[in-house]
Amino acid sequence: MTSKILIRNLYKIYNEEKENQFFALKDINIEINNGEIVIIKGVSGSGKSTLLALIGALSKPSRGDILVENQNIAKLPDIFSSQYRNEEVGFIFQSFNLIDGLSVYDNVKAPLVLKNIKQSELSEKVEEALKLANISHKSEQMVSNLSGGEKQRCAIARALVHAPSVILADEPTANLDRDNSLLFLEILKKFKELNKTVIVATHDVIFDNLTVADKYINIQDGVVL
Amino acid sequence: MSLFLLNDIVVFLFIEIILFVLMFISEFSVLRVIKHWDFNASTTFQYSLEKRNYLINTIIYFTVSVKLVIFVFFVKSLDELSPLVPGAMCATGVVGANSYGNILLLFKIFILFLLGIWIIINKLDLDSKVFPYINEKYYLFSFIFVLICIEMVLEILYFLNIPLSVPVFCCSTVFKLDNLPFELNTLGLILIYYALFIVITLSSYYKNNLISLFANMLFLFTSYYSVTYFFGTYIYEVPNHQCPYCMLQKEYHYIGYFVWFSLFLGVFFGISPYVIESIISKKYHLLHKYCIFFTTFFVLLCTYFVLSYYLRNGVLL
Numbered sequence: 112m113t114s115k116i117l118i119r120n121l122y123k124i125y126n127e128e129k130e131n132q133f134f135a136l137k138d139i140n141i142e143i144n145n146g147e148i149v150i151i152k153g154v155s156g157s158g159k160s161t162l163l164a165l166i167g168a169l170s171k172p173s174r175g176d177i178l179v180e181n182q183n184i185a186k187l188p189d190i191f192s193s194q195y196r197n198e199e200v201g202f203i204f205q206s207f208n209l210i211d212g213l214s215v216y217d218n219v220k221a222p223l224v225l226k227n228i229k230q231s232e233l234s235e236k237v238e239e240a241l242k243l244a245n246i247s248h249k250s251e252q253m254v255s256n257l258s259g260g261e262k263q264r265c266a267i268a269r270a271l272v273h274a275p276s277v278i279l280a281d282e283p284t285a286n287l288d289r290d291n292s293l294l295f296l297e298i299l300k301k302f303k304e305l306n307k308t309v310i311v312a313t314h315d316v317i318f319d320n321l322t323v324a325d326k327y328i329n330i331q332d333g334v335v336l
Numbered sequence: 337m338s339l340f341l342l343n344d345i346v347v348f349l350f351i352e353i354i355l356f357v358l359m360f361i362s363e364f365s366v367l368r369v370i371k372h373w374d375f376n377a378s379t380t381f382q383y384s385l386e387k388r389n390y391l392i393n394t395i396i397y398f399t400v401s402v403k404l405v406i407f408v409f410f411v412k413s414l415d416e417l418s419p420l421v422p423g424a425m426c427a428t429g430v431v432g433a434n435s436y437g438n439i440l441l442l443f444k445i446f447i448l449f450l451l452g453i454w455i456i457i458n459k460l461d462l463d464s465k466v467f468p469y470i471n472e473k474y475y476l477f478s479f480i481f482v483l484i485c486i487e488m489v490l491e492i493l494y495f496l497n498i499p500l501s502v503p504v505f506c507c508s509t510v511f512k513l514d515n516l517p518f519e520l521n522t523l524g525l526i527l528i529y530y531a532l533f534i535v536i537t538l539s540s541y542y543k544n545n546l547i548s549l550f551a552n553m554l555f556l557f558t559s560y561y562s563v564t565y566f567f568g569t570y571i572y573e574v575p576n577h578q579c580p581y582c583m584l585q586k587e588y589h590y591i592g593y594f595v596w597f598s599l600f601l602g603v604f605f606g607i608s609p610y611v612i613e614s615i616i617s618k619k620y621h622l623l624h625k626y627c628i629f630f631t632t633f634f635v636l637l638c639t640y641f642v643l644s645y646y647l648r649n650g651v652l653l
Contacts, residue, residue: 120378127380171387174380185383186375189390191465 116143121175135161146306153330159312168192201270205282216250244268260291280311344413423503427581436494507579540624545610552606570641575653602631
């Protein structure tokens with residue numbers, strides 16, 4: 112298997128060299144192969160979300176390297192970070208981060224709007240993503256009228272629509288009931304079939320001992336155990 | 337104090353001081369980047385430099401852009417000062433009111449040229465993922481900053497020393513036909529003007545940076561005299577009205593701004609490919625087409641006034 116993501120000596124330090132200096136991540140070294148599903152486990156404040164934000168180029172580290180397909184994304188200038196996020200990464204957030212005033216279809220379409228693609232191709236991609244996330248039947252509904260589970264599936268469709276190679280999910284089941292959480296696990300299997308590299312940060316026990324997961328990483332106080 | 341002759345001057349100097357302070361602060365970080373930048377390092381210090389670089393680059397880009405824009409404001413303010421300076425009929429008298437005026441104007445044009453080069457190198461640097469021209473870009477900025485310090489001093493000296501009681505010379509005295517260089521006559525001057533235009537167009541078309549550099553430098557020199565002593569008379573429609581500044585006034589529909597700025601932009605885009613290649617060792621031919629566009633616009637605009645006058649009156653001045 113080829114290495115998709117390689118993290119070397121990664122640190123994230125807040126208020127560096129000040130009295131209230133805080134190490135959110137300390138000397139993290141991780142290797143994730145292409146198509147792997149990785150579960151990052153840890154209690155709140157352990158550094159899981161910080162790690163996801165760094166892999167997603169949403170913030171910069173204080174030290175160390177994050178190589179995604181041999182490209183150090185930690186060193187990318189802002190404009191190229193945006194390009195990387197737009198092309199390579201799909202995000203699924205705990206609080207969904209959907210636009211309430213838009214329909215499901217328009218929310219899913221959002222990542223493609225800035226890409227110069229034909230309307231017919233755009234519709235095709237959106238419909239395919241809606242189908243994969245099992246939310247096609249609600250495509251015309253306003254997001255504000257959806258249940259938590261439906262919102263999460265809409266967010267999954269949005270994360271998939273631009274065909275990213277990496278999907279980052281931050282506490283994806285935190286706002287879901289058990290049935291919807293189990294549904295998310297089914298969707299993880301679909302990601303596996305699609306050969307997506309998926310990193311899930313969670314403290315939910317429902318992710319324990321999953322057959323679909325390739326790797327578990329436990330984090331405590333910013334350190335990989 | 338002559339500094340407070342006009343609100344425009346006060347506003348202009350206020351903006352200049354703000355820009356100067358921003359550049360002064362940025363320069364400290366620029367020196368730090370020049371000294372310690374190592375893009376291959378993943379250390380805390382390098383990451384902090386990268387963050388700082390993003391900030392100072394944005395500040396410098398902003399200040400440089402504003403400096404380009406306020407040059408127009410500076411020229412307009414000079415023109416508006418003319419009713420307040422005894423003897424001055426246009427900006428000629430104001431610029432020549434003391435020994436600093438002409439030096440300041442030339443200095444400003446030179447700095448504008450360098451700022452334009454900086455913007456292009458900055459664009460090329462930011463277009464890449466690895467900041468390949470960061471050192472060249474900041475060395476150039478540091479050089480420009482030194483010039484801006486001198487410019488600031490010149491500006492203050494100039495505005496403080498505009499005489500309010502001693503009459504200054506007006507354009508009819510300053511610009512006389514016998515002032516043409518190398519004992520040229522008007523016909524010779526105009527022939528050189530059009531010949532250089534052809535050379536510039538060909539050198540830009542064939543992307544020859546060196547010929548374009550020399551041809552544009554000569555063209556700038558020739559055009560200054562051609563516009564002042566020949567084309568200008570057709571803009572004013574008065575045979576002995578020879579002035580590069582009066583055409584900036586409302587009576588002439590501010591046509592001078594179009595004339596001079598198209599000339600400066602054309603020359604800038606003609607010279608800069610060679611200068612940029614010398615600084616960053618990379619060919620950047622895209623600028624040649626802008627050179628052809630602006631130079632052609634300038635030549636057509638100047639020629640239009642001559643043809644228009646001839647067609648309406650059946651004679652030349």
